[in-house]
Amino acid sequence: MTALPTTGAPAVPAASPRAPWLLTVILTGQFMAILDVSIVNVASPVIRSDLGTSGSGLQMIISGYTIAYAMLLITGARLGGRHGGRRLFLYGLAAFTATSLACGLAVSAGQLIAFRLLQGAGAALMVPQVLSMIQTNFEGASRARALSLYATVISGAAVIGQVLGGVLVSADLFGSAWRPVFLVNVPIGVGLLVMGSRLLPADGPQRHRPLDLPGLVTLSLAVSLLVVPLVLGHEQDWPLWGWASMAASVALAGIFVLVERRASAPLVPARVLRAPGVVPAALAVFGVMATYGGFLFSLALHLQGALGDSPLRAGLTFIPGALTFAVASLNWRRIPERLRRRAVIASYGVAALGYAGLAVALSGDGHGQPLLAISQAVVGFGLGGAFSPVLTIALTHVAPEDAPDTSGLFVMVTQLGQVVGVATFGTLYLSGGSITGVDVALAVTTLVTGVCALPLLRR
Structure with a gap:
């Protein structure tokens, strides 16, 4: 017997014909989100040459996705608990797919940086729902198998991204150079949206827990103040602002603990x-x-x-x-x-x-x-x-x-x-x-x- 999901919708039994499809949809979404970190690294020299990007601009194209993604993960998880994992997964997937198309069509470094930030935000809405839906729709041995596949996707996507990036950039399809590393997400994302709308368990009545805005804001700022200097620090020779930012992150983490102690619905x-x-x-x-x-x-x-x-x-x-x-x-x-x-x-x-x-x-x-x-x-x-x-x-x-x-x-x-x-x-x-x-x-x-x-x- 499987655990009931938080949404109140019936769980999908591991023996159900829908269970493998559920995992296929959510784990493929997870795969794309992780793939997009490593696949762009391989294409970075071509992007720099094609768009005439500065070193710092190229670093933001590569790291902007990670910055937005890491900063908003907890927010995405709480929104999923408030409005339903299925709904937030599909919303995040739609945003990720649309911004992948926008990244592939970008004509300037500024546009690409902006779209990469939005792409990371879409991933942050989608990815937390994956582990949550595994937890609420499977139990026992079936959950262990699902978590094993989840871990395999995390490890494999990082490696496959480097291989696929090298293949796509080397192929230079129709003279498109680096653009296929983003555009490859579009047909997959559209297919997942169609499958997900039909196969993911429906979100039932939600428990309308408070959003805990003070906690969300404090934690998001603490994470961003840590992540930004970590991903940009070496490129800029570890400037003073980076160390100040990380120190502020530690201080905000302490404030977050104090805020959460008094919160009625802590994160x-x-x-x-x-x-x-x-x-x-x-x-x-x-x-x-x-x-x-x-x-x-x-x-x-x-x-x-x-x-x-x-x-x-x-x-x-x-x-x-x-x-x-x-x-x-x-x-x-x-x-x-x-x-x-x-x-x-x-x-x-x-x-x-x-x-x-x-x-x-x-x-x-x-x-x-x-x-x-x-x-x-x-x-x-x-x-x-x-x-x-x-x-x-x-x-x-x-x-x-x-x-x-x-x-x-x-x-x-x-x-x-x-x-x-x-x-x-x-x-x-x-x-x-x-x-x-x-x-x-x-x-x-x-x-x-x-x-x-x-x-x-x-x-």
């Missing part, structure tokens, strides 16, 4: 944070995504910079890790239940071993094959064996009515982890650090993350 209810496993799981998810984001970014820079690989070849290099991430994520339930939580902790050690292998493989002047591919496979297997089980364990004790708020928390943690990872490990590499040093730092961080996850061993 993240205290009972969610008190649910067994939620806080250590959030720390563990943050660490996994920080190391994964830093790994993808720093290795891509090394492959295309120091080793002179094309974007397509660099993207293809990441395939072993993406495949093993998927294998571990989709099969961890085969481990006997009494051993699963220990296996989660052990997975962090496996990933750290893989990062150490990367340090050895890349200590010379070449690609270090086959050790590079083997080490990536080990990293992917370790991270895949950690991410899905951690989410499943954390969501086990969260009440269905708290699904939207919990979804917003974990989606924001996931996104912030990636941003912080890229900024931290990317800066370490770009500031003169060797790729070997970065990989050692990734290994140490992964072990520390495993320590944060130790409370999950308690049942």
